Amino acid sequence: MKKSETNFNLLFIIMSDLSRHLFLIILFSAVIFSAVAVIVSTHKNRQLSIAHERLIKEKDNLDVQWRHLIIEQGALTEHNRIERAVKEKLNMRRPTREDEVLLRVD
DSSP states (O other), X not given: OOHHHHHHHHHHHHHHHHHHTHHHHHHXXXXXXXXXXXXXXXXXXXXXXXXXXXXXXXXXXXXXXXXXXXXXHHHHTOHHHXXXXXXXXXXXXXXXXXXXXXXXXX
């Protein structure tokens, strides 16, 4: 028997065996495809979960910063603080009657 005939016979046997079990091959391919789809879906889900957790942490940090800014704004806009700063830094005071000048426009 020649080697080329053996290869041809082997190829013929493989092809005939595959054609007889076509349904099993399709079923096997579907199982493999389904397994790969599950793996890809799980990976994508984990990536989205990680991104979601990162965004929640960022939101919490921004919320804390916002609260601090609100407290700081409240402290900076107190009238007592503003009046004290005006008196100390700018030497401003309320005008007295003598300081007031009335103008009459005709």
